[in-house]
Amino acid sequence: MSGEVPAYDVAVIGAGVNGAGIARDAALRGLRVLVLDKNDMCSGTSAVSSRLIHGGLRYLEYGEIPLVYESLHERRRLRRNAAHLVEPIRISIPVFSAARRGPWLIRLGMIAYDLLSLGKSMPGHEMLSRDRIRSEEPGMLDDGLLGAARYFDAQVTYAERLVLENLLAARSAGAEIRTYCEVREIRACDGRVEALAYDDSDGNRIEVKVQSIVNASGPWVDEILKTAPRVAKRFVGGTKGSHIVVGRFNGAPGDAFYVEAAADGRPFFIIPWNDQFLIGTTDIRYEESLDHIRASRAEVDYLLAETNRVFPQANLTRADIHFAYAGVRPLPHREAGPESAITRRHIIKVNRNIAKGLISIIGGKLTTYRNLAEQTVDKLARVLRRKLPGCRTRDTLLPGAWGIEQAREQLAASGFLTPAGRKRLLAVYGGRAADIITLAASDPELQQAMGGEGRLIAAEVVFVIREEFASTLADIVFRRMMIGFDADQGRSLYAEIAARAAAEFAWTNEKTEREIAALIEYADSFRVT
Ligand SMILES: Cc1cc2nc3c(=O)[nH]c(=O)nc-3n(C[C@H](O)[C@H](O)[C@H](O)COP(=O)(O)OP(=O)(O)OC[C@H]3O[C@@H](n4cnc5c(N)ncnc54)[C@H](O)[C@@H]3O)c2cc1C
Structure with a gap:
């Protein structure tokens, strides 16, 4: 194929939130973009999250201050650029005497969260006495209750639509989007990316010439790299997270709740969502099939038991579950250590050892996808040795926000x-x-x-x-x-x-x-x- 003019400046593999964001940013800066996904858009991890646009209060415990700062800024941008999809949500954290995190630690976290979101559009935190939280949330466990903290974050009820609107914007700027097209091979010539081959929805093998590739396939990143001419080390070591969805239950809260689980001290959410309650998540190392991920019996029982403990009148059983979903966080690979301590920061890896012109995305959250996309396209400009116009997504509304x-x-x-x-x-x-x-x-x-x-x-x-x-x-x-x-x-x-x-x-x-x-x-x- 050498000698032909590449049809695309960049092929983006994966139409999850990160691939969609990168495609939009790249197309808005004038690059010729092709997006390929082996399924529909947003059919991987981006569809199975807790659907929060948040700073990640918990990341403060692991010293991930820059990530919290970046997330809180992106939250503000998303509230403006996707106002129809991203809504504020009030979250309460009850404090119990037997909990690992005491009232002072929680208060400190709240203050830090408020400080990091300076210039924010949402109210700051509040500490509530035992009597006040009891009167506002009478269905909550009373035993050992000391009080509560309350703060604001944001929720994207339909994360799928956030991904879609990024793709629609990319398409309006000239990108081509092909779903149900599975990438099978990355080809290189003289050490540079030259083409890729994929199977279309009818099973035909198609080859396209490309100048560069962004591998934004989430947990599948290593599988894509295996199709390249040189073998790579392992980049992604995902952890599985599951959620259950139930209807309004006895004693259900009016707000979202962020609660420390008694079983393992891990905080989990009980979130009013889509006229129901979304409860999750778990965090377990995962090495099985990425294409068939189901919430296990043990995960479901854990989420039911912990919810019933904090809301004792709920008496939720498996029969009350409308549906459940599970997915794998595409986190950087780590051999050992607790799952919760693996960094949630993203890595934009230029794979020049495999082929020049190849970039892989490791990690990334719904909340920070826009910034990740901006950084990726900046790197892409260097890889392509092209001077591109500046990023335009910081202040540009998504299509439905007009x-x-x-x-x-x-x-x-x-x-x-x-x-x-x-x-x-x-x-x-x-x-x-x-x-x-x-x-x-x-x-x-x-x-x-x-x-x-x-x-x-x-x-x-x-x-x-x-x-x-x-x-x-x-x-x-x-x-x-x-x-x-x-x-x-x-x-x-x-x-x-x-x-x-x-x-x-x-x-x-x-x-x-x-x-x-x-x-x-x-x-x-x-x-x-
Ligand atoms: C349980 C859980 C809860 C979370 N909660 C939150 C939250 O509340 N807030 C937040 O900000 N973040 C949250 N996250 C993180 C966030 O959801 C993910 O990190 C993010 O969605 C990853 O997006 P992605 O585009 O990189 O990957 P994905 O969404 O997985 O997209 C990758 C795409 O690549 C495609 N693909 C794979 N192989 C191929 C191939 N061979 N050819 C073509 N296409 C291919 C897949 O079909 C898929 O559509 C959560 C994650 C999990 C698992």
Whole structure:
């Protein structure tokens, strides 16, 4: 292939939050970008987090001050640039007499957190007496309770949409995005990246010439490097984290809670999320298959037991769990030591020993993806020996953050949805909800209510297929419309959505049946048995 002009300046492997952020930044700076993911976008770690945009209070214990500082600054930017997706969340930390972390340590942590978020847009912390927290959260364990700390962080209910909007912005700036394309080989010539080969969704092997590659495949980073001409040392040693999702329970808190587990002293979250409660996480070294990660029985029992301990009237059992999810943190590989002590800082590794023009991303959080992307593209400019314009993502709104107020007015005037339906559409699509209403207005068929409650309209299904490159029913339900994370996983709507998608894609009956079966299998994979 030598001698041909490369079709792309950079191929980004992986459309998780980091790959999507890097693609957006690189495309906005004028690079010709190709993004490849072996599944849909946001189908790896970025979809299984605690969904917090946070400074990481716990990282203070490990002296990761620069990471907390960076995270708190990025939190502020995301609140502005993705205002429709990132909301403030109030978090309480109860302090018990038997806990490892006493009231003074917690207070010190709170003060440091406030100081590191100077210039912040959220209120500072508060220390609450025993009586006050008791009166505000009467369902909480009383035994040994000394008081509580309260502070603000932020939550991204639909992290999938944050990733998607980065990809939409990348695409508007000229990037090409190909999902269901699995990278199989990195080729080099004279020690420099020259091309990569991937299998497309029909199983065809495709080769593209590229000048550089960013390996942003999260926990799969080492697997990608194995396809390069030279063998690399191991970079990623992931730890597994699981969450369970339950409905409102007896004595449930009004706020999010950050609680020290009695079993191992590890803090975990109980977070109001998507009209339910998201409870997690665990942190366990993981060496098994990265493609089939499930919450284990022991992890589920641990999260149930710890929640029941702090909220004694909850009496939660496995039968109360709507669904669970698990994933692997792509952390730097460490042979030994406690999982919680492995650094959460990201590393942007220039793999010049393997092939010039190859960069791998190790670690990175949802919260800091934008800064990671900026640093990666700065490094890429040096690797490509190109003078690129400065980063533009610090102050540029994501696509759905534009025109939210106009969309709200247009929705109210349209009369297509109930108030709850309108609220939901804005929460998922931000200002782009107006485009769904415009599409519906163009065709009476698309104005039909789905599910009969006026909560959804048919135009939404067509919109995510035409505008958001959804290609399977699971893409539509779980990573575009987000109803896959309703208490019933949106199951009552599968048949209607399938019929609408089948008409749009011109699927045969057989293909539609196969798609429905695959969707049900996917939804079942989140169930706890
Ligand atoms: C339990 C848990 C809780 C967390 N909570 C938080 C939190 O509250 N806040 C926060 O900021 N961070 C949190 N994190 C961290 C954060 O979620 C991750 O670090 C981040 O999402 C990693 O994103 P990524 O893009 O690097 O990887 P991923 O999201 O895993 O993306 C990698 C992509 O690469 C693709 N890929 C793999 N192999 C190939 C191939 N051969 N060809 C093409 N594509 C391929 C995959 O399909 C995948 O889509 C949490 C992580 C975990 C596990």
